[in-house]
Amino acid sequence: MRLERINWTQAEEYFRHNDMVIIGIGSIECHGRHIALGTDFLVPNKIIELMEPKCDVLIAPTVPYGSTDYLGDFPGTVNLGYDVLYAVVSKITQSLYKHGARKFLFMNGHGGNNAALQQVCMDLDNVNAMGCILNWWTLAWTLDPAWVGGHGGGEETAAMMAIGDDLVDRSLMADANVSDLTENLKTSSFAAINFRGFDILTRRNVRKMTDNGWIGVDHPTTATKEWGQKMLEGCAQYALDFIEEYKKVKLD
């Protein structure tokens, strides 16, 4: 059931008997030259679409934009920043709370959104409500360790292949070409430099470290449509099972 497809009397009836809402949270940002800017928006959206036939929980429209300042120099990237994303998601949850929503499941596509979403969860907790953030790409690593990936690597490329043939351009798959700071300070992710096997967290403008925009252990050339389909279906089934357990949580 989609919020945008029902009328207010149906919404009223839903919240008379239910208190949960699923909301996708995305981002429009560079994922390397070979996949579309909407990866972090389209993937959670697709997982929710796969859940829909087996799901009795109300689905609110996916928020397409997120907080992604470190990728902001790549053309096409749109950054709401922490403050605006926090404000947008807060207003959405506050509106739905007013109508009876108490449990929120954020199907998240982008790591940069977590800080704002966690603050929203804390705010919800303060009014005897609850938010849970399901980061699909790390869930995938738990479902199958072979799916471990970085940003715009094989994992996300496979997911996008499963969504649409026009979203991935194999001819543009090149090495990540990520520069290290020194011989011993290796760029291990967009948010970390590795020294003697340990990741030290940092934040830098990604365009300073790569002219491509993907990073990870999972080269995009390893991606297949079958991998993507299996992974998205696995994430959808996990989320459906989680929802049944989440329903049992008592909030007061």
Ligand SMILES: [Zn+2]
């Ligand atoms: Zn992504």
